Amino acid sequence: MTGGPLATGRSPGRLFAPERMIWTVHRELALLLGAGRALLLQIAHPLVAAGVAEHSDFARDPFGRLFRTLAPMYSLVFGSPEEAEAAGAGLARAHARVHGVLREPVGPFPAGTPYDARDPELRLWVHATLIDTSLLVYTRFVRPLPPPAAAGYYADSRELARCLDVPDSLTPPTLEAFQGYVAGVLASDALAVGPGTRELARSIFRPPGSRTLRALAPLVEFLTVGLLPPRLRQMYGYPWTSARESGLRAVAGAVRRVLPLLPSRLRVAPHARKAERS
Numbered sequence: 001m002t003g004g005p006l007a008t009g010r011s012p013g014r015l016f017a018p019e020r021m022i023w024t025v026h027r028e029l030a031l032l033l034g035a036g037r038a039l040l041l042q043i044a045h046p047l048v049a050a051g052v053a054e055h056s057d058f059a060r061d062p063f064g065r066l067f068r069t070l071a072p073m074y075s076l077v078f079g080s081p082e083e084a085e086a087a088g089a090g091l092a093r094a095h096a097r098v099h100g101v102l103r104e105p106v107g108p109f110p111a112g113t114p115y116d117a118r119d120p121e122l123r124l125w126v127h128a129t130l131i132d133t134s135l136l137v138y139t140r141f142v143r144p145l146p147p148p149a150a151a152g153y154y155a156d157s158r159e160l161a162r163c164l165d166v167p168d169s170l171t172p173p174t175l176e177a178f179q180g181y182v183a184g185v186l187a188s189d190a191l192a193v194g195p196g197t198r199e200l201a202r203s204i205f206r207p208p209g210s211r212t213l214r215a216l217a218p219l220v221e222f223l224t225v226g227l228l229p230p231r232l233r234q235m236y237g238y239p240w241t242s243a244r245e246s247g248l249r250a251v252a253g254a255v256r257r258v259l260p261l262l263p264s265r266l267r268v269a270p271h272a273r274k275a276e277r278s
Contacts, residue, residue, distance in 0.1 A: 013081065014078070014079070014080065014081065014084070014275070015076060015077070015081075015084055015159065015160075015163065016077055016078075016156060016159075018275075018276065020152070020156050021149055021150075021152040021153035021155075021156055022077055022153055022156035022157060022160065023077065023078070023272070024149075024153075025134055025135075025138050025145075025153050026073075026074070026077050026078070026134065026269065026272070027078075027268050027269050027272035027276075028138060028142050028259075028267065028268070028269070029266070029267055029268065029269050030137065030138070030141045030142050030255060030259060030267075031133075031134050031137050031138065033137055033141055033223055033255070034133040034134070034136060034137035034223075034227055035070075035220075036204050036220055036221070036223065036224030036227075037129075037133050037136075037137075037223075037224050037227040037228055038129045038130050038133040039201075039204060040201055040204075040224060040228060040232065040236065041129040041132075041133070041228075041232065042125070042126050042129050043197050043200055043201065044191040044192070044193055044197065044232055044235065044236075045122070045125055045190060045191055046102065046106035046107055046109050046113075046192050046194065046197070047102070047109065047113070047115035047119070047122055048115075048122055048125065048126060049106075049194075049196070049197045049200060050100065050102050050103075050115050051098045051099075051100070051115055051117050051122075052200065053196060053200060054100055055097060055098040055100075055117075058200060058203065071087070072087035072088070072090060072091050073087075073130065073160075074269060074270075074271035074272075075087035075271065076088065076160060076163055076164075077160070077271070077272075078269070078271040078272050078274070078275040079271065079275070084163070088163055088164070091164065092165070094117075095117035095118050095123075096117075096118065098115075098116070098117035099114070099115065099116040099117065099118075100114070100115060101113060101114050101115070102115065104194070104196070106192050106194040106196075106197070107189055107190075107191070107192020107194070108189045108190070108192065109192070118165075120165070120166055120167050120170055121170065123164060123165060123166045124161070124166045124170050124171065125185065127157075127160070127161050127164055127166055128178070128181065128182055128185075131154070131157045131178070132178075132182050133227070134153075135150060135153065135154075136227065137227070140227075140252045141252050141255045141256060141259075142255075142256065142259060143256065150175055151174070151175045154174070154175040154178055155175075158171050158173075186229050186231060186232065187231070191232070191235070192235075193232075193235040193236055198236060198237060201236055204220065204221075204224065205217045205218075205220060205221040205224075222244070222247070222248070222251075223248070223251070225238040225240060225244075226240065226244060226245065226247075226248040227248075
């Protein structure tokens with residue numbers, strides 16, 4: 001990692017203080033309701049999908065892969081300077097091993113197209129899927145964000161992107177520009193879902209291991225499909241109806257009502273609880 005949290009000119013301390021919007025948003029465990037959406041947005045890019053398929057155990061353990069991705073993010077937002085630095089360095093080492101070429105043509109990318117997890121444009125897309133999903137899930141399942149708060153969250157996310165080696169020159173400067181970037185990628189031919197990617201996606205909903213995970217799989221699928229942008233939903237071949245949309249609104253309303261009643265251990269991310277105790 002060429003530019004970690006302590007390379008930003010700040011005095012020693014956490015990258016983000018508790019009053020920052022990124023702390024407010026990311027402390028909510030409810031964001032995990034969008035985990036499947038973020039994953040499917042990421043692998044809708046054929047070069048990201050190839051890296052995931054060939055350099056991880058995603059098909060066997062999709063949620064393990066997700067949590068290994070989220071843990072460094074939590075450390076960057078809530079961790080001590082040492083924890084944040086270690087998380088960034090660990091991501092850099094992991095990404096250095098992920099490179100290769102497409103074995104088959106997908107969308108606009110011919111067979112033989114190289115991919116590399118260190119590619120800043122791919123990094124930006126992966127980062128953008130997490131930020132876009134976090135904003136969507138927080139506003140639907142926790143509470144609406146007034147425009148200044150949403151803008152503050154996005155400003156914080158730009159600092160996080162810098163820690164992940166996404167160049168400032170690539171990162172959209174404002175929330176409006178970011179939303180335009182995401183909409184542009186979603187409408188472009190840069191996203192293409194081939195048979196291999198569809199099979200990767202299905203693995204999310206057929207988790208191996210415990211009966212609990214298998215029992216929750218239909219709910220995960222429902223939330224994931226419902227939160228996907230319509231074009232991506234179609235690309236993955238998932239049906240959606242007005243009745244299902246009404247069901248999703250009902251679930252979101254129920255979550256918003258229940259969240260204030262939950263104890264901290266069930267509502268707040270462990271990394272945030274640890275940071276708030278220190």
